[in-house]
Amino acid sequence: MPVLVSDGIEEKDVHAIEHDLGFSFYDDYKDFLLAFNGLLIIDNNYCEIPFSKVDDGFISFQELYGLGLSNNDLDLISNNKELSCELTNIKLPLIIGGDPGGNFFFVDYGTDESVYYWDRSHIHFDGNEDIKEFDECGNAYIVTPNFKDFYELVLNNISGNSEFKKGI
Numbered sequence: 376m377p378v379l380v381s382d383g384i385e386e387k388d389v390h391a392i393e394h395d396l397g398f399s400f401y402d403d404y405k406d407f408l409l410a411f412n413g414l415l416i417i418d419n420n421y422c423e424i425p426f427s428k429v430d431d432g433f434i435s436f437q438e439l440y441g442l443g444l445s446n447n448d449l450d451l452i453s454n455n456k457e458l459s460c461e462l463t464n465i466k467l468p469l470i471i472g473g474d475p476g477g478n479f480f481f482v483d484y485g486t487d488e489s490v491y492y493w494d495r496s497h498i499h500f501d502g503n504e505d506i507k508e509f510d511e512c513g514n515a516y517i518v519t520p521n522f523k524d525f526y527e528l529v530l531n532n533i534s535g536n537s538e539f540k541k542g543i
Contacts, residue, residue: 377538378420381413381441392442392452398467398484403523413441413449414472415543420535424528426492428503428516434492436480436529439472441543449543454479462493464509471522478513482522490525491515 389408393399415438416422422436440451447453454470458479462468466485473479477496482488491506495513504514519525530537
């Protein structure tokens, strides 16, 4: 089974969400939303990103969220309403995706364009984190300096059928 994506959204939809959130998306992330508006790795496919900052040398990836999707688990706004309040030490977090085990990927729009891995479920040993946990929220690690590099990293590490198909 292929990697599922959604139809892209329109520029006006992106602007409306940016207005509601109070900040503008970086161009590379906006381009992803306009083209695909979400991504889900399913069935026998998986994505393990080599990552030397964690104890087992990789982090898993499963999904990138989109706007207005019928599956609430993949909705960017729903996930941020539910989870971003836990990141009390992050200025303007935008949770953009997740792994299969309850950990997430976010961008801090208050600091830089980096994509972070948020070890919310505490599965990795401490020591190499870029942001130390606060109030037991879990450590965060910089994965890439921007979304474009993160997206390419994901695509280059999908195992199985990496063909895109509309379906989320």
